[in-house]
Amino acid sequence: MTRHHLEIRIIPRPGLLDPEGKAIHHALDSLGYESVRNVRVGKAIYVDLEAPSSEEAIAEAEAMCRGLLANPVTEDFEIGMASPAAEPGETS
């Protein structure tokens, strides 16, 4: 068993309104960042888990996304390995 650091990204489905992204885009515009074309906001969930291999870790994360983390009606998800910056200890 090794510890795997996964980064799960939950992304609002294309076509759905993303009011938060819209508000941020608007704010960036008025701050003078006029080169911005699009903003969408999702979640980044960092999960540390024990698994025999990274394949198995990812498979488990996929199951978690389907069962709990992502709302299949409104969100897509993506799973990757996390960078070290996002590696804290244990959730208490």
Next chain:
Amino acid sequence: MTRHHLEIRIIPRPGLLDPEGKAIHHALDSLGYESVRNVRVGKAIYVDLEAPSSEEAIAEAEAMCRGLLANPVTEDFEIGMASPAAEPGETS
């Protein structure tokens, strides 16, 4: 000018309580995912912007993070290139 697809991750600073991460950890536990050791929840912000180079795109995103997107008291940030899955059109 080319269009760059950036993914900005806003991560709660270590040491800060992350009640949402804790709640998700708890929920995963009770769903039987007992191999999970730690969960932290941040934001993933997908920004499409026009810039001459990817270095300049990243520099601009950094400025946005410092100016608006991240709160330095509670959050760190990371900037990367987004995967194609997270590439929609224009925010209107």
Next chain:
Amino acid sequence: MRLAVVTFPGSNCDYDVYQAIKSVGGVPEFIWHRDAALDSVDAVVLPGGFSYGDYLRAGAIARMSPIMEQVVTFAAGGGPVLGICNGFQILCEAGLLPGALTRNDTLKFESKDVWVRVENADTTFSRDYGQGQALRMPIAHAEGNYYADEETLDSLESGGQVVFRYCDPSGHDGEGWNPNGSARSIAGIRNEAGNVLGMMPHPERAVEEVLGSVDGLGVFTSLLRQLSPAAA
């Protein structure tokens, strides 16, 4: 005494604050966030609500608004600034108060009456209260969990900057009476100079018997008395 009530897009307690100020004899005035002039006002109130929908972080986008530059200048010149709920969040985002307001540890919007104890009755916004007095007021927020690092918290405590703290109905520290997980049960703080106050509970909703409490009146009467010691 002219008190500016700043309306941001999404503010929704501006009208309530306006009425509360009027009821204690102040002269409230709505200022739209883009009408960036605060020249002749005596105090500024940033009311509660969901400026910019609370998107990104509560108060994060509002503090970029043109009026906030004026508010910062006004505060730097010693002008009194009161931020309630979303106003408190904006003040922290703008750096006028230390720390940050993060998501309630209950992960829920919390709407109910709470009790707060007056920790410092010698401020612009609390002089009409007694030291240690317990006040009943409503809260209504999703991001009211006050956070600052230990060092900042210590200096807030030692500098008398903690003005209101959640407590039980008898005014004692009460296990279980902190509604949102705030560090050291902090409900309201002031800046070092003493002219800027931020608080999560809504004093403007506790100004008439018919609303269930008049414990919020003191915040407004204190402010008015400070502005014109002869009156009030």
Next chain:
Amino acid sequence: MSESSESNSVGGIGAATAPQPRPGDPPITPELVQDHGLSPEEYDRVRDVLGREPTFTELGIFSAMWSEHCGYKNSKRLLRLLPTEAPWVIQGPGENAGVIDLGDGLALAFKIESHNHPSAVEPYQGAATGVGGILRDVFTMGARPIAILDSLRFGDLDSGRVRYLFDGVVRGIGDYGNCVGIPNIGGEVQFDRGYEDNPIVNPMCLGLMKVDELIKGEAAGVGNTLMAVGARTGRDGIHGATFASEELSEDTEASRPQVQVGDPFTEKLLLEASLELIRSGHIVGIQDMGAAGLTSTASEMAGRSGTGVEIDTLAVPVREPDMTPYEILLSESQERMLVVAKVGHEADVRAILEKWELEAAEVGKVTDDGTFRVLEGDRVVAEIPALPLTEGCPTYEREGVEAEDVQALRKMDLSPYEELEGSPADVFIRLLESPNIASKRWIYQQYDTTVRTGTVLGPGGDAGVIRIRGTTKAVAATTDCNGRYVYLEPRTGAMIAVAEAARNLVCVGALPTAVTNNLNFGSPLKSHIYYQFREAVLGMAEACKLFETPVTGGNVSFYNETDGKAIYPTPVIGMVGILDDVDKLTRHAFQSVGDAIVLLGDNTNELGGSEYLYVIHDLVAGPPPEVDLLGERRLQHAVLAAIQKGLVKSAHDVSEGGLACALAECALGDGEALLGVEVTLDDPLPTAALFFGEAQGRVIVSCHSKNAEKLQQLARDHGVPSRVIGTVTEAASGFVMHAKSADMKVDLNSMKALFFDTISNIMDAGGRE
């Protein structure tokens, strides 16, 4: 089954200008027509109206407008039986919301709306957008929203899926209303397996306006400009109207993009901008783009004012590229309005919207030819006579036959359940911790209840009350319906819903004034469902007539079924009332030790449809309690008179859980100052019925002991039975009830823990399954 047309002239129009199919339009086949929810006969009617075959775009338009949701095809004829008039009614059914006169130049707009199907698919967004829609219905009348209520139904909370739905719905309602800044003042929720797969989400909104600021959804004044205002149009919710009219099935899972996302922030801006627009005098009409989007809004506005409209879809601001006229016309993107600006005032309208950081686009104009015409640039893509489109939907009256299994349930012998198994205290405790009886604090602590500083009685009492600043008045509101009663006997059940709503209002001291209703049923195509519907409408009509509470609007939600299984028929009553003097406001909690507890009304041996049977015996059976409407009317008058005279200190109606649970609620209050109770009942009734039966027409009041005789005299004068049943005691003395056959004594602190924490104990442990 008979069929008739609503409008007299269903003439075709000249074929000379007939729109041509757009490139890429699918050919109109019988299958396509069927997919659009139109029967072959209805399609024939379409052809009659047009005098030719429709284009694909036109088919979409008819499909939406003649859906159940917009066309009320299976309900319209029966709904005409409801009383709608009274001197105080300013606006009855037909507009975005009903309006009643409050005196002092003020008026109250109010309406209820269902978002059941969207909430079943995506509880958070479904409920949130439901609140958004009902707020828009109210502020487009020119009224500022002052309160929200929410009537909810779910399956039993032991299912993870149900907990997920419940949690999402409550968060969605809360987040939306909280952000816009409208206090929630009440509602109801019932948990019963009858709603397992089909939750009910019916938000209601009240708004206040000056009488002379009333504005309607009309497209008046030929040459005036149509402007689309607010959010942009996306592909979300296309055919939501048809969707809401179909049964949920496995396929629904595949129709996910129909979810609409709410943006309460934009709504708040739209609210402020709309009220400013209405007051500015630059517009003549305004309406929310709700179900069936631009299509229904534009054609209804034209239909109401007898004009025509012309719209260019290329001028409509869109969120996504390459949208077709079909999509633009039928999109149900949220937070959008259609405004009719006086010609020449377009720039003023735009300036107001710009102030609120919103967009406004000129999308068309009012014409004089009675036609709903849609252009895509130069090309005509639809051209339909407006009135036949909005009013010509075929309407049906069907045969209704009661289901045999319901008859059997109703006739079931309940005598085996009349005596309690175990001690009364055990049964009592199980009822108190039933989520149907337990405090709903877990819900309403997620709702802002005090914003706007008008709430003088928030959720947790018999009705919510908002004072009207600048007057001594207040308005009260409640929602009520017990679907079990309606299921067991629809006519009685609907009467009880009206009676209970009125009782709740008088208990806070308000005079019941008017009703909005939301009729949630299964498929009207089934004869036993149509029976429920017809009977419920008849019952509601009778009770509303007798109570002088006209129906000023409402909503019908059919097809609340999954895999052929329908919900309990649930005609939710939203009732509003007026208190002339807010100081007379009365609460349900007992006030002081030594006060007399007086029961108005009679105890009877009725257990049918009770919470007791459901919780203890897992049964929904028997006849619902009888309701005597004249007796209810006398009771209402007596309670109001007693409150007016200052005789009573508290008042609370007896409903689910019976006398014991109602007394418990009086003793527990809001949990801050508990008081004890000691009552003695000498009725010769079985214990279950006496303690937990749900006989109607009962109110518990408390009064200073010296006033007890006066109070009873007042009751006698009104022809209402009354008696002193006990006294308010110290909390330490506990909760004590004596009857001939049984006694019980329960500790108040343990009651308090059960009552207030049950729902949070369940919810704060759950997850999505």
